[in-house]
Amino acid sequence: MSRKRISLRQELPLLVWLVIVWAALWQNFSPGNLLFGALIAVLVARLFYLPPVELGGRFNLLRAVPFGLHFLAKVVAASFQVLFLAVAKGPKVISAVVAVPLRSHSDLLVTATGHVTALIPGSLVVEVDRSTSTLYVHGINVRNAEDAAQLRKDVRNTEAGLIRIMGTKAELSALNQELDS
Amino acid sequence: MDPETFSGDTVIDAVSAVFMVVGALMSLAAAVGLLRFPDLMTRMHAATKPQVLGLFLLLFALGLQMRTWWVWPVLVVAWIFQLLTVPVSAHMVGRAGYRTKHLHPELLSADELEAVVQQAAGKSGFSDDDGGATTDGR
Numbered sequence: 001m002s003r004k005r006i007s008l009r010q011e012l013p014l015l016v017w018l019v020i021v022w023a024a025l026w027q028n029f030s031p032g033n034l035l036f037g038a039l040i041a042v043l044v045a046r047l048f049y050l051p052p053v054e055l056g057g058r059f060n061l062l063r064a065v066p067f068g069l070h071f072l073a074k075v076v077a078a079s080f081q082v083l084f085l086a087v088a089k090g091p092k093v094i095s096a097v098v099a100v101p102l103r104s105h106s107d108l109l110v111t112a113t114g115h116v117t118a119l120i121p122g123s124l125v126v127e128v129d130r131s132t133s134t135l136y137v138h139g140i141n142v143r144n145a146e147d148a149a150q151l152r153k154d155v156r157n158t159e160a161g162l163i164r165i166m167g168t169k170a171e172l173s174a175l176n177q178e179l180d181s
Numbered sequence: 182m183d184p185e186t187f188s189g190d191t192v193i194d195a196v197s198a199v200f201m202v203v204g205a206l207m208s209l210a211a212a213v214g215l216l217r218f219p220d221l222m223t224r225m226h227a228a229t230k231p232q233v234l235g236l237f238l239l240l241f242a243l244g245l246q247m248r249t250w251w252v253w254p255v256l257v258v259a260w261i262f263q264l265l266t267v268p269v270s271a272h273m274v275g276r277a278g279y280r281t282k283h284l285h286p287e288l289l290s291a292d293e294l295e296a297v298v299q300q301a302a303g304k305s306g307f308s309d310d311d312g313g314a315t316t317d318g319r
Contacts, residue, residue, distance in 0.1 A: 024254035079234040082227055083210035090217035097279075099293035118268030119233060124225055125268065126275045127294055136294040138222045138275060148291050 010055065015041045055108065055166070063164045070161075074120040081122060085141055096142040097126060100135045100155045103178075104163060104171050110135070112166075113159045120158070123151060197242035204242065207235030220285050221278035229271045236263055 015038065022037035023029050085093055102110060110133050114125045117137060127136040139151045160179075163171050214227020240256040278284065279294065286292070 020254070021258055024258045027251040027255060029251075029254075075230070075234050075237075079207050079210065079231040082214055082230050083207075086210060086214035086217045086227055091219045093218060093223055094288055095223055096289050096291040097294045098291060114272065115265070115268045118229060118271055119264070122226070124222065124229065124275055125272045126222070126279050128272075138225075140223055140226045142291070145291070 011045060013055065014045060018044060058169065059166050060164060063161070064166075067161050067165060071116060071120070078120055078122065082140070089141070093141055094143045095138060095140045096148055096151075098137050098139055098142070098148045098151055100137055100152050102133045102135060102156070102159050103175065104159065104167060105133045106168070106171075109159065109162055109167060109171075112162050113155065116158050116162070117155050120154075123155065193245050193248075197245040200238040200242040200245075204235045204238030207231035207238065211235070219288055221283040222275055223288075225271045225275050225278075229267050233263060233267055236260060 018041035019034060019037040022040060023034055026033055026037075102113060104110065104113075107130075110128065110130070114128060114135055117123050117135065118125050122140045122142070124138045124140075125135055126138045128134075129136070135155065137151065137155060139148065142148050142151055160175055163175050167175070208231065210231040211227050214231070215224050218224045218227055237260055240260055244253050244256050
């Protein structure tokens with residue numbers, strides 16, 4: 001396997017995350033521990049090489065915070081919805097598998113959208129088609145074509161939110177053009 | 182009860198009590214869902230969603246009760262790992278379950294994946310490991 005050199009800038013989020021995990025597990029954020037953690041993070045990143053995650057090169061914190069809160073609210077709603085469905089409908093619940101074509105072709109965004117989709121109300125990713133970047137989503141309590149269309153719209157809105165946070169500039173302008181027209 | 186203790190400890194105790202009870206309720210919801218839902222996919226819904234919220238509430242209550250600053254990073258990291266791993270396991274189980282036909286077609290109002298899977302299976306046998314496995318497999 002040929003290794004593509006990754007720039008330090010591209011690797012930095014991973015290293016920072018590893019240091020945070022290290023310090024959190026030791027419950028010790030002293031400079032010495034952080035430095036040792038950084039050393040181990042670099043060593044781990046060199047020895048256990050993973051294909052680099054291609055970041056979009058931008059991160060919009062102003063968009064990320066409302067998205068995070070919105071996400072938390074949706075997780076709460078999802079949990080109570082599942083509780084309600086389990087008690088009220090149980091074995092008679094109707095669901096559907098819906099194909100949702102995504103705008104973005106970046107692995108990071110498809111994965112992030114899949115993750116968020118799996119945690120918000122009534123949807124679960126069954127299959128990912130990477131070549132066409134299509135998510136096949138299993139929706140609970142999807143009784144007819146209208147519900148399916150709504151589910152598709154929800155997933156695409158989630159993706160739009162993620163593009164606004166960390167998509168590339170090209171994806172962002174494509175999104176804005178689509179919404180304007 | 183004098184007002185001084187009411188403002189501090191009592192509020193924290195009350196909030197963590199509520200969070201613990203609701204968190205436990207969420208685990209109960211997951212259990213009820215596992216028993217009541219008809220097939221693997223709908224059961225995965227029950228196994229993923231209330232679990233994440235339940236863990237969040239229980240960890241939050243734990244953090245409030247421990248009264249130390251140092252415990253919060255561990256709890257946050259634990260929850261983030263839960264957020265990252267739950268959809269992956271749900272996806273892998275759902276994917277395997279779909280392909281081994283652990284579902285009731287009569288309970289699906291639409292199935293837009295069936296044709297795609299059959300086409301892929303006809304074309305390349307079982308070696309149709311596309312992005313799904315490699316993107317989420319780590």
